[in-house]
Amino acid sequence: GHHRVDKNYGTLGSIVRKSTSLRVLDLSYICMSNVSQASDVLCKLSHLRYLDLSFTGIKDLPEAFGNLYHLQVLDLRGCIIEKLPKNMNNLINLRHLYADSQTTALIYAVGQLTKLQELQEFRVRLEDGYKINELRDMKDLRKLYITNLEKVSSWQEATDAKLVEKKSLDYLQLKWVYQVPESRSTSQLNKDILDGLHPHFQLKRLKILNYMGIDFPYWVQRLTDLVAVNIINCRWLSVLPPLGELPRLKKLSLFGLSSITHINDQVYGTNDVIFPYLEELHFSELFSWEQWSEAEYKLLIPHLRKLGINACSKLSLLPIETLSSSVKELHLSSCTSYISMLPAYLKRLTSLTKLSIQDCSATLLIPCHSLTLLEHLQLESCFDVHFEGGMQYFTKLKKLEVHRCFDVTQNIYEQTSLVERYSLMGGLQSLIHLVIDDRFMYYRYYHMLNTLCSIRTMKFCAFDLSEFTTEDEEWLQQLQSLQEIQFASCRNLLRLPSNLNNMCNLKKVVLNDCCKLQSLPLNGLPDNLKEFHVSGGSEVLEQQCQKTDGDEWQKISHVPYVRINGRTIQMISHDLGS
Numbered sequence: 001g002h003h004r005v006d007k008n009y010g011t012l013g014s015i016v017r018k019s020t021s022l023r024v025l026d027l028s029y030i031c032m033s034n035v036s037q038a039s040d041v042l043c044k045l046s047h048l049r050y051l052d053l054s055f056t057g058i059k060d061l062p063e064a065f066g067n068l069y070h071l072q073v074l075d076l077r078g079c080i081i082e083k084l085p086k087n088m089n090n091l092i093n094l095r096h097l098y099a100d101s102q103t104t105a106l107i108y109a110v111g112q113l114t115k116l117q118e119l120q121e122f123r124v125r126l127e128d129g130y131k132i133n134e135l136r137d138m139k140d141l142r143k144l145y146i147t148n149l150e151k152v153s154s155w156q157e158a159t160d161a162k163l164v165e166k167k168s169l170d171y172l173q174l175k176w177v178y179q180v181p182e183s184r185s186t187s188q189l190n191k192d193i194l195d196g197l198h199p200h201f202q203l204k205r206l207k208i209l210n211y212m213g214i215d216f217p218y219w220v221q222r223l224t225d226l227v228a229v230n231i232i233n234c235r236w237l238s239v240l241p242p243l244g245e246l247p248r249l250k251k252l253s254l255f256g257l258s259s260i261t262h263i264n265d266q267v268y269g270t271n272d273v274i275f276p277y278l279e280e281l282h283f284s285e286l287f288s289w290e291q292w293s294e295a296e297y298k299l300l301i302p303h304l305r306k307l308g309i310n311a312c313s314k315l316s317l318l319p320i321e322t323l324s325s326s327v328k329e330l331h332l333s334s335c336t337s338y339i340s341m342l343p344a345y346l347k348r349l350t351s352l353t354k355l356s357i358q359d360c361s362a363t364l365l366i367p368c369h370s371l372t373l374l375e376h377l378q379l380e381s382c383f384d385v386h387f388e389g390g391m392q393y394f395t396k397l398k399k400l401e402v403h404r405c406f407d408v409t410q411n412i413y414e415q416t417s418l419v420e421r422y423s424l425m426g427g428l429q430s431l432i433h434l435v436i437d438d439r440f441m442y443y444r445y446y447h448m449l450n451t452l453c454s455i456r457t458m459k460f461c462a463f464d465l466s467e468f469t470t471e472d473e474e475w476l477q478q479l480q481s482l483q484e485i486q487f488a489s490c491r492n493l494l495r496l497p498s499n500l501n502n503m504c505n506l507k508k509v510v511l512n513d514c515c516k517l518q519s520l521p522l523n524g525l526p527d528n529l530k531e532f533h534v535s536g537g538s539e540v541l542e543q544q545c546q547k548t549d550g551d552e553w554q555k556i557s558h559v560p561y562v563r564i565n566g567r568t569i570q571m572i573s574h575d576l577g578s
Contacts, residue, residue, distance in 0.1 A: 054078050122147070149193060154192065230253045268300075274295050334358075360382045437463065456482060484508040520541075532559045545569070
């Protein structure tokens with residue numbers, strides 16, 4: 001049988017007396033600091049297969065746990081465990097342990113749990129019972145995360161983990177935490193250890209962090225079933241294997257590889273189709289990367305859907321002629337060094353639905369007529385943006401974010417005639433979400449948005465203005481479809497728009513980091529408002545909105561859901577969905 005204990009574990013004894021053959025016991029969300037009072041009872045549950053102690057607040061488990069030999073599933077999620085019984089390794093039938101990495105790292109001689117299918121974290125230590133050879137007989141593992149690899153001393157010790165024999169292993173993460181100062185001996189030892197951790201060829205996902213070798217052992221390029229590869233903070237790595245030959249690879253992320261200077265045929269390999277099934281490709285913080293070469297007479301990443309290049313400040317050459325034109329999402333940041341090449345590539349991306357460009361100090365030209373399927377455009381800290389052909393081509397645009405772009409709105413304004421100016425965004429009838437900063441308000445550029453009646457979410461971000469003028473408020477009043485309004489990092493804002501109460505379709509108001517805001521509009525908020533959130537802002541306003549003694553409470557008392565600084569002040573559930 002199985003049982004869910006709803007109130008407290010005081011009823012546990014009576015349940016056990018009635019059902020000594022209990023198989024499933026759910027104690028989740030019952031507040032308890034430990035289960036010592038229930039340990040005698042647990043000892044009697046010799047047939048228990050499933051035990052859920054999630055979110056109970058327990059900090060240690062009794063020695064009695066070692067007697068639950070038949071236990072197959074133990075759920076400790078949401079618990080900060082400080083101590084485990086030393087005989088935890090007696091649970092030889094345990095298949096699933098749901099717990100954080102800190103908890104799994106506490107298990108002594110975890111290698112005796114040979115039926116375990118996932119190990120959230122195995123921290124290599126020098127003491128017996130925590131060395132890497134504990135993994136030797138754990139052949140049913142599907143997911144394995146090994147950390148502290150700097151405490152493995154040799155290739156032989158690494159091979160003792162026998163990863164190559166774990167045929168069920170689907171996900172493998174290998175991490176060095178602390179490295180001695182960089183040297184050739186450190187680099188070679190890292191490579192020897194990684195070579196000894198050769199997984200089975202059926203591995204699907206591989207993640208390597210903080211590796212200090214110059215190149216990878218040969219086995220990396222032989223894992224032909226890989227679908228995802230993440231290589232992170234490998235600072236000495238200057239030679240990448242021919243990853244382009246991996247026939248099933250769908251996701252590749254290269255982060256913090258500060259010695260990589262070129263991505264070329266060495267990475268592409270010798271096949272006619274390079275990265276034949278790759279869909280997502282992300283580069284980040286490759287600070288020495290200068291060239292991404294064309295793939296002459298070859299097909300380069302034909303199924304690419306998402307491409308991200310972040311903080312690669314020396315990159316000056318892109319394969320714009322041979323790189324796939326099937327990209328739907330393009331994310332670029334710190335892209336000044338290659339931005340002149342971007343327009344030619346954007347003209348080929350006729351399927352692009354999301355474009356995000358951040359931190360560009362050079363002139364950026366966006367060929368609007370080629371991006372007619374664009375749904376989301378994000379521009380942040382771009383100093384000089386020109387919209388070639390005009391934004392009226394963006395008929396499918398649903399979300400527009402313009403933030404800290406000093407000349408973007410000015411360019412929109414100057415590049416159009418007087419007749420076109422007020423209908424410039426007239427083609428944006430699909431626009432639902434709008435994120436703008438104070439330049440739109442200060443220069444009254446919102447006149448160009450007068451025809452937009454479809455906007456449902458508006459976010460004012462990083463305002464320096466202290467208040468909304470009468471003209472500003474009149475514009476807001478026209479947005480009758482607006483359902484959510486947010487004010488984020490508006491640190492000089494003293495007053496909210498006074499006419500918010502007249503916005504009859506408004507359902508949600510969010511105030512975040514508006515530190516000078518001390519009161520709500522005199523006329524209050526809409527009668528139909530469903531949610532009101534305040535966080536990281538004025539202590540005065542937060543106090544004024546308290547349910548018991550806040551002077552502003554009467555203005556929000558009708559709102560079903562009120563949340564202030566992470567605490568729910570009011571929740572009337574039956575009104576939330578209406």
